[in-house]
Amino acid sequence: MIRKIYKFGGASVKEADAVRNLKQIVENHKNEDILLVVSAMGKMTNAIEKVLADFRAHDGQLGWEAMTPIMEFHEKIITDLFEPEKVDAVIEKITLLLIELYDKLQDTHKAYDYQYDQTVSYGELISTTIIAAYLNESGIPTRWLDARKYVITDDTFRSANPDWNETRLRIQKLDTEHIRGLVCLTQGFIGSTNGGKHATTLGREGSDFTAAIFANCLDAEEVTIWKDVDGLLNADPKRFKETVKIPHISYSEAIELAFYGASIIHPKTIKPLQNKNIRLNVQSFVHPDMEPSVIDKENGMTIPSHIVKDNQTLVSISPRDFSFMNEHNLKTVFEVCDELRIHANMMQTSALTLSICFDHDDAKREALMESLNKSFSIKYNESLQLYTIRHYEEGLEKAFIAGRKIYLEQRSRATAQFVIG
Ligand code: ASP
Numbered sequence: 151m152i153r154k155i156y157k158f159g160g161a162s163v164k165e166a167d168a169v170r171n172l173k174q175i176v177e178n179h180k181n182e183d184i185l186l187v188v189s190a191m192g193k194m195t196n197a198i199e200k201v202l203a204d205f206r207a208h209d210g211q212l213g214w215e216a217m218t219p220i221m222e223f224h225e226k227i228i229t230d231l232f233e234p235e236k237v238d239a240v241i242e243k244i245t246l247l248l249i250e251l252y253d254k255l256q257d258t259h260k261a262y263d264y265q266y267d268q269t270v271s272y273g274e275l276i277s278t279t280i281i282a283a284y285l286n287e288s289g290i291p292t293r294w295l296d297a298r299k300y301v302i303t304d305d306t307f308r309s310a311n312p313d314w315n316e317t318r319l320r321i322q323k324l325d326t327e328h329i330r331g332l333v334c335l336t337q338g339f340i341g342s343t344n345g346g347k348h349a350t351t352l353g354r355e356g357s358d359f360t361a362a363i364f365a366n367c368l369d370a371e372e373v374t375i376w377k378d379v380d381g382l383l384n385a386d387p388k389r390f391k392e393t394v395k396i397p398h399i400s401y402s403e404a405i406e407l408a409f410y411g412a413s414i415i416h417p418k419t420i421k422p423l424q425n426k427n428i429r430l431n432v433q434s435f436v437h438p439d440m441e442p443s444v445i446d447k448e449n450g451m452t453i454p455s456h457i458v459k460d461n462q463t464l465v466s467i468s469p470r471d472f473s474f475m476n477e478h479n480l481k482t483v484f485e486v487c488d489e490l491r492i493h494a495n496m497m498q499t500s501a502l503t504l505s506i507c508f509d510h511d512d513a514k515r516e517a518l519m520e521s522l523n524k525s526f527s528i529k530y531n532e533s534l535q536l537y538t539i540r541h542y543e544e545g546l547e548k549a550f551i552a553g554r555k556i557y558l559e560q561r562s563r564a565t566a567q568f569v570i571g
């Protein structure tokens with residue numbers, strides 16, 4: 151029975167040394183019945199997106215040289231990784247996948263979302279093919295699994311939803327065939343529509359979600375996400391000088407943090423784990439001996455966390471007849487927001503005005519203004535930041551906000567939020 155799921159993202163397999171490091175981690179745990187869920191290498195998902203855009207701009211009429219960036223990146227890793235006499239065999243395998251990819255890139259008459267999934271999924275297929283070959287070569291018996299045969303989804307291409315019943319059946323069947331001591335390895339991010347005919351993807355950064363899907367269906371003990379940071383931090387080290395590691399938080403706290411924009415784990419990851427009470431570890435692949443941050447049902451810590459969301463638009467909506475922003479007016483506005491799928495990251499009402507802060511989207515903002523124009527006047531500001539502090543303590547916002555304009559602020563018992571320019 152598979153007990154543990156290890157998820158390795160693009161950064162953890164971005165070059166040959168990184169793959170060697172992955173091997174070392176797997177070597178140390180190879181007898182623990184693990185399933186590895188691995189992403190495309192480095193920035194390969196972005197690279198394939200770009201090649202796809204090129205093909206679409208040229209009606210699919212591009213020569214094989216358009217594949218060069220993808221081919222060379224992987225070939226370099228392969229030549230760095232394998233003994234010279236093994237290199238050709240691995241490159242041959244990858245070339246077969248690249249030929250399939252090249253074929254699918256030419257189908258530019260198909261809908262974009264559909265073609266996206268048929269092509270971008272090759273990042274993961276190539277990555278796992280290389281890594282499975284390397285693990286087997288290094289004396290770690292590894293079974294490569296095609297995630298498209300296990301993660302069965304609907305046909306919402308680029309943001310597919312799992313068919314849980316079908317997916318569970320297939321994954322449980324896999325588990326009954328599991329051979330002790332064999333490491334299983336599959337792709338994150340990808341699945342297929344029923345029948346396995348068409349590849350689907352679960353949305354960018356969706357490999358965490360894949361790990362959670364397998365864990366839920368297997369009733370696994372734990373999921374470990376191996377990252378280039380020491381665990382869950384209370385702020386993004388790129389923005390804040392002094393960060394601390396959060397040793398332990400609850401599922402609901404992790405969901406809150408993801409909601410405010412913390413890019414720690416894909417937001418869909420937590421629920422499937424919470425439902426089965428499966429522990430989630432966030433662990434450093436750079437310092438694998440360091441204790442992970444743990445997310446589970448216990449309450450854990452309440453260290454203040456700082457979360458910044460860029461590119462926010464703030465609209466202020468007031469009734470033209472100077473009536474109050476009452477329930478009737480709110481209902482009118484919310485109905486339009488719902489229709490336009492405008493998701494409020496923060497909002498506030500005063501006597502005459504409703505303010506809503508949401509992710510920048512010109513088309514949505516214009517549509518909102520047009521729909522409400524008759525009865526409401528609307529002002530807006532763009533390029534703002536939404537700054538949230540969970541477990542707020544007096545004064546904590548000062549350093550980040552110093553000298554900047556605050557457009558809106560709000561405090562509840564546990565959370566303070568600021569929209570700043
Ligand atoms: N490779 C995909 C992406 O970059 C999925 C993932 O990394 O989680 O979005």
Ligand code: MG
Nearest residue numbers: 159160189355
């Ligand atoms: Mg990635």
